[in-house]
Amino acid sequence: MSSSDIFDVLNIKQKSKSPSNDSSLANTTSSAGGIVTGGSSTLTSRAPKPQVTGMQRELYNLLGENQPSIIVQPTSKFKESLKSVTKSSPWTQARFKANKRLVLRHWVKGSKDLLGEEPQDSSFAKYDQHMSLPEFTKEEYGLFMAEPDRDKKEDEKKDTEKDEKKDAGKNEGKKPSTVKDDKSEEQSKEQEPKIDENKESVDKVLGNTEPKGSDDAEEKKENNNNTNNEKSNEVSGNDKKETENISTTEQANDEPTIADNNDNNETPEDQTPEDQTPEEWTYEEVEYLFGLCRTYDLRWFVICDRYSFNDIKRTIEELKTEFYLVSRKYFQSKNAADPLLASLEYPLEKELERKKYLERLLSRSAAEIAEEEALIIESRKFEMGAKKMLIERESMLRLLDSPNSDKSVAQHLTSQGISQLYSSLLADKARKRKHDATVPENPWMKQQQQFVQQKQQLQQLHERKPDVLTAANLSTNGSSLSSATLAHNIKAPTTSSSTNNINNDGVTNTGSDQSMVPPPQKKTKKQKLEQQTAQKRKTEVAYAEDLLKDFNDEEKKSLGISMHGEKLTPGVFLRSTKISTFKPALQNKVYSVLQELKLPVRPAMPSKAVIEKQEELLKQIVVLTDLKKSLDKLDAEKAVAQ
Amino acid sequence: MAGPPSKRIKTISVSRPVIYGNTAKKMGDTRPPNAPAEHTHIWTIFLRGPQNEDISYYIKQVVFKLHDTYPNSTRIINAPPFELTETGWGEFDINIKIHFIEDANEKVLSFYHRLRLHPYDMTQPNQEEIKSIFYDELVFNEPNEQFFQILMTKPGNLLPSNKTDQCPFSKQLEIEEIDRINDGIKEVDQQIEELKGKVAGKVKEKS
Numbered sequence: 001m002s003s004s005d006i007f008d009v010l011n012i013k014q015k016s017k018s019p020s021n022d023s024s025l026a027n028t029t030s031s032a033g034g035i036v037t038g039g040s041s042t043l044t045s046r047a048p049k050p051q052v053t054g055m056q057r058e059l060y061n062l063l064g065e066n067q068p069s070i071i072v073q074p075t076s077k078f079k080e081s082l083k084s085v086t087k088s089s090p091w092t093q094a095r096f097k098a099n100k101r102l103v104l105r106h107w108v109k110g111s112k113d114l115l116g117e118e119p120q121d122s123s124f125a126k127y128d129q130h131m132s133l134p135e136f137t138k139e140e141y142g143l144f145m146a147e148p149d150r151d152k153k154e155d156e157k158k159d160t161e162k163d164e165k166k167d168a169g170k171n172e173g174k175k176p177s178t179v180k181d182d183k184s185e186e187q188s189k190e191q192e193p194k195i196d197e198n199k200e201s202v203d204k205v206l207g208n209t210e211p212k213g214s215d216d217a218e219e220k221k222e223n224n225n226n227t228n229n230e231k232s233n234e235v236s237g238n239d240k241k242e243t244e245n246i247s248t249t250e251q252a253n254d255e256p257t258i259a260d261n262n263d264n265n266e267t268p269e270d271q272t273p274e275d276q277t278p279e280e281w282t283y284e285e286v287e288y289l290f291g292l293c294r295t296y297d298l299r300w301f302v303i304c305d306r307y308s309f310n311d312i313k314r315t316i317e318e319l320k321t322e323f324y325l326v327s328r329k330y331f332q333s334k335n336a337a338d339p340l341l342a343s344l345e346y347p348l349e350k351e352l353e354r355k356k357y358l359e360r361l362l363s364r365s366a367a368e369i370a371e372e373e374a375l376i377i378e379s380r381k382f383e384m385g386a387k388k389m390l391i392e393r394e395s396m397l398r399l400l401d402s403p404n405s406d407k408s409v410a411q412h413l414t415s416q417g418i419s420q421l422y423s424s425l426l427a428d429k430a431r432k433r434k435h436d437a438t439v440p441e442n443p444w445m446k447q448q449q450q451f452v453q454q455k456q457q458l459q460q461l462h463e464r465k466p467d468v469l470t471a472a473n474l475s476t477n478g479s480s481l482s483s484a485t486l487a488h489n490i491k492a493p494t495t496s497s498s499t500n501n502i503n504n505d506g507v508t509n510t511g512s513d514q515s516m517v518p519p520p521q522k523k524t525k526k527q528k529l530e531q532q533t534a535q536k537r538k539t540e541v542a543y544a545e546d547l548l549k550d551f552n553d554e555e556k557k558s559l560g561i562s563m564h565g566e567k568l569t570p571g572v573f574l575r576s577t578k579i580s581t582f583k584p585a586l587q588n589k590v591y592s593v594l595q596e597l598k599l600p601v602r603p604a605m606p607s608k609a610v611i612e613k614q615e616e617l618l619k620q621i622v623v624l625t626d627l628k629k630s631l632d633k634l635d636a637e638k639a640v641a642q
Numbered sequence: 643m644a645g646p647p648s649k650r651i652k653t654i655s656v657s658r659p660v661i662y663g664n665t666a667k668k669m670g671d672t673r674p675p676n677a678p679a680e681h682t683h684i685w686t687i688f689l690r691g692p693q694n695e696d697i698s699y700y701i702k703q704v705v706f707k708l709h710d711t712y713p714n715s716t717r718i719i720n721a722p723p724f725e726l727t728e729t730g731w732g733e734f735d736i737n738i739k740i741h742f743i744e745d746a747n748e749k750v751l752s753f754y755h756r757l758r759l760h761p762y763d764m765t766q767p768n769q770e771e772i773k774s775i776f777y778d779e780l781v782f783n784e785p786n787e788q789f790f791q792i793l794m795t796k797p798g799n800l801l802p803s804n805k806t807d808q809c810p811f812s813k814q815l816e817i818e819e820i821d822r823i824n825d826g827i828k829e830v831d832q833q834i835e836e837l838k839g840k841v842a843g844k845v846k847e848k849s
Contacts, residue, residue, distance in 0.1 A: 386848070393845045400838075541653050559797050561656050568783045570650050572748045575657065575779035597826040605777045605811055605819050608657065613823040620830040627837040634844040 003064030095119035099128070133294050134330045141283045144333040145326070281322055285309050289323060321348050389637075396630050400623055415534035562608065576606040580618055589625045590618060650784040656793045657782070659801065660697065661811060662689040662738060663775030666759040674729060681729040683759045687736055688725035692777065692801055692811050698722045700743055700792060707737035733757045740780075746789040748782065777811040 007013075090111040096119050098104045103119045136144075288309050296302040304316040324346035331338055364372075545563075579602065582590060591601055599617075603610045666685035669677070674684070689704050691697045704724040708715040709732075717726050733756060740751040758774035785793065802812040 389848055390845070393841075393848075397841070397845075537652070543651065559656065559794060559799055561654060561794075563653055568655070570652075570784035572742065572746075572751050572780060572782050574751065574753055575781050576776075577753075578781075593830070594826075597829060599822060599826050603819055603823070605815050607659070607777075607779060607816050610816060610819045610823065613820050613827070617823050617827045617830065620827055620834065624830050624834050624837065627834060627841060631837055631841050631844065634841065634848070637848070638844070 002061045006062075007064070096122050097125070098122060099125075131294065131297055133290055134327060135290075136330060138283045140330075140333075141286065141326075144329045285312070286322065286326055289319060290326075293323060317348060317351060320351070321346055400626060400630075414538075415530040419530070575608065575611055576602060578611060579603075579606070579614060582622070586622065586625065590621050593621045593624065650786050651790055652784050654785070654790070655781050655783040656785055656790065657779045657799060658697070658700065658793070659692050659777065659779050659799060659811070660689060661692050661775055661777055661809075662687075662755055663773065664688070664736075664755065664757050665775075666757075666772040667770065669729065677729040680731055682731045684727065684729045685757060685759060686725055686727040687738075687755065687757065688723065689738060689740070690723060690725070692809055694809075696722065696796075697724075699796065700746060700789070701740055702743045703741045705737075705739040705741065707739070709734045730757075730759070733759050743789075743792070745786075745792060746782070747786055748789070751780065775810075 089109060091107050091109055092112045093105050094108045094112075095103050095105050096108075289303075289307075292303045292306060296306070300316050300320060304314075304319060307314060307319065324344050328341060328344040331341060331344065581587060594601055603614055606614075664685050664687040666683050669682060669684050677684075687706055689697075689701075698721065701724065703718055703720045706717045706719070706726050708717060708728065709730075712728070712730075719726060735754045735756050737752060737754055742748040742751075755776070756774070758772055761772055782789070782793065801816070802809055804814050805812050
């Protein structure tokens with residue numbers, strides 16, 4: 001159906017515009033929708049219209065003559081699909097050893113062939129580190145625990161009794177039943193500190209080598225025990241899966257079993273733990289404790305929680321004390337001069353106190369906490385007030401201590417010197433003002449200022465480029481000047497010395513070092529002027545010096561000639577009129593001070609030297625009056641505070 | 643002579659000491675013939691060198707402007723001694739204007755002197771002559787070259803080394819003056835230190 005058909009049905013006469021249209025109308029009416037394409041084609045020929053087909057075309061036809069002035073074309077497109085040239089890299093789900101026994105799978109980059117079938121070590125395996133705690137047999141334990149007093153003494157008099165201690169150590173070492181035994185134990189201990197992965201192999205080595213040379217039956221037994229333990233571990237390891245790490249479980253298993261074995265071996269000689277008072281520590285219990293420590297990596301709360309040795313109740317402090325005591329004694333027997341021995345001291349009293357404090361802190365009631373908070377806020381307020389005061393005072397004192405300008409003016413004679421002085425003075429002023437402004441310090445304000453400054457700098461950096469160009473274009477003073485300005489502009493941000501100092505004249509009002517750069521034209525003018533004046537002044541000084549070179553100081557004095565660097569207006573004046581005057585209020589105060597000093601307001605003889613002295617005096621008097629004022633203010637504040 | 647006459651020599655100043663002031667005496671029987679009846683004092687105002695030396699080589703004329711009640715109150719003195727004697731009964735400010743020589747190309751220097759007829763110092767009640775004399779220095783800052791050469795012809799800055807009754811203004815007095823001021827500075831410094839300590843103490847107390 002075309003629009004013309006509808007017109008036809010509704011008996012609406014179409015506005016005839018062109019004969020071709022009429023013919024087409026006739027055509028369509030006759031075909032009655034049969035040849036739709038013909039009608040639509042004529043329509044499209046009349047006005048440039050996008051070629052549409054299908055359903056859309058039908059819809060366009062429905063519009064008829066009332067064609068939309070703007071044809072909305074669907075422009076929204078989906079995001080283009082990613083076209084990557086590279087081949088996708090293969091990932092494989094490879095097996096890896098989560099720990100010694102457990103094997104899991106994870107996704108690894110790389111093909112299956114590359115990785116191989118063997119499960120690899122986890123890349124995190126290297127982080128699985130454990131403490132290496134000392135191991136010792138019952139004999140050793142008995143040995144180094146036997147002389148607690150001496151140890152302590154040695155501990156105290158480490159420096160003086162070093163030699164003696166060494167001897168003691170030797171004796172200690174020789175006491176056991178056989179030298180061999182001792183050696184092997186030492187060896188094992190030396191191996192001990194190595195990381196746990198090696199542990200197993202070391203044990204194996206020991207198990208293999210020791211029996212060969214050892215004559216002692218007991219030793220053999222022990223080694224057998226060791227090997228037995230290893231075997232039993234392999235068997236029982238599966239049962240102990242709940243513990244995270246195999247190496248630790250092995251050790252944990254190792255120790256108690258050894259202890260048990262030893263226990264079995266030596267029960268006739270030793271008392272059973274049950275006979276003892278709970279405070280006494282047996283070797284077995286110590287062994288058990290060290291085992292736990294190894295298992296849980298000195299996580300004392302866990303250790304304390306798991307601790308169950310013959311129903312003896314021990315606090316965490318007791319465990320710690322014992323652990324540190326034993327380890328200290330152990331290492332002392334190893335090497336008495338070990339500098340790390342001091343770190344094994346366990347201050348029981350302090351720990352208890354610390355805990356007490358913590359408990360008190362944690363057991364505060366809500367009301368107490370609230371009160372504390374309020375007090376803190378209150379104290380902050382006071383601090384703020386005090387700080388404000390202090391800053392005010394400081395600025396006042398700084399004002400009083402500000403450097404007096406009795407230095408020679410020679411260094412400020414050149415244009416550079418003057419600009420330097422100017423900038424430094426301005427900076428000084430800015431600093432002082434800033435000081436006042438920052439009383440209630442607002443960090444965010446500061447931040448914001450910083451941002452603003454940075455932004456300005458950035459803008460200037462951008463502006464600088466066009467500036468340079470315009471300078472090059474506009475400069476009428478010849479190519480040499482324009483090139484000079486160019487060079488200057490380029491230099492300006494990099495050099496901080498001479499050029500920048502000259503710049504500072506125009507720059508300092510913004511505060512930052514290399515901020516606003518005045519338009520180059522103006523700057524060069526200013527610069528030129530400065531240079532000219534400097535040049536002039538130089539020649540003047542030279543000329544004056546030339547004039548005066550025939551006179552010596554005495555003659556100069558008698559002629560009344562003096563050189564001065566100041567910029568005084570030329571002309572004649574009376575010396576006495578150059579005595580400085582102040583604001584009326586201050587002037588009165590100065591006069592009264594002068595009166596106190598019994599000095600005349602106007603010196604009786606205002607010669608050059610006298611006037612200079614007088615000026616010095618007046619300056620000091622002003623300082624004095626300032627101080628008096630501030631003191632009065634302080635007193636008043638004090639009175640108010642009270 | 644190099645350069646135009648108006649060119650000034652920069653960074654140099656030349657000073658010349660002068661003394662100005664007045665002396666006054668009560669008129670007794672010896673009255674000047676034309677003095678009005680109500681005038682009680684005869685006084686002299688002057689401007690001269692400290693040792694009465696010649697100052698006319700750089701001063702052309704001195705104008706004393708008297709009180710308006712005087713007949714033709716502007717008195718011009720064209721030649722040394724630059725002084726003026728009058729009679730009167732009251733004290734007033736006299737305006738002194740110094741005109742320098744043509745070559746100096748300087749402006750007129752004007753200042754005031756309060757005429758003194760009566761002794762303020764009552765310790766010496768029967769003073770014959772009242773004196774109110776001031777020392778000052780004329781400072782020619784950056785004089786032009788011509789004038790500079792003229793000034794250089796005479797060592798005008800010389801002062802007597804010792805005080806005399808005739809001329810109290812001397813090197814001795816200058817040294818005394820400096821000593822006095824130095825003492826003053828010392829005392830003020832001491833006070834400043836004291837006050838500083840006090841302020842610091844107060845500040846500490848506060849904080």
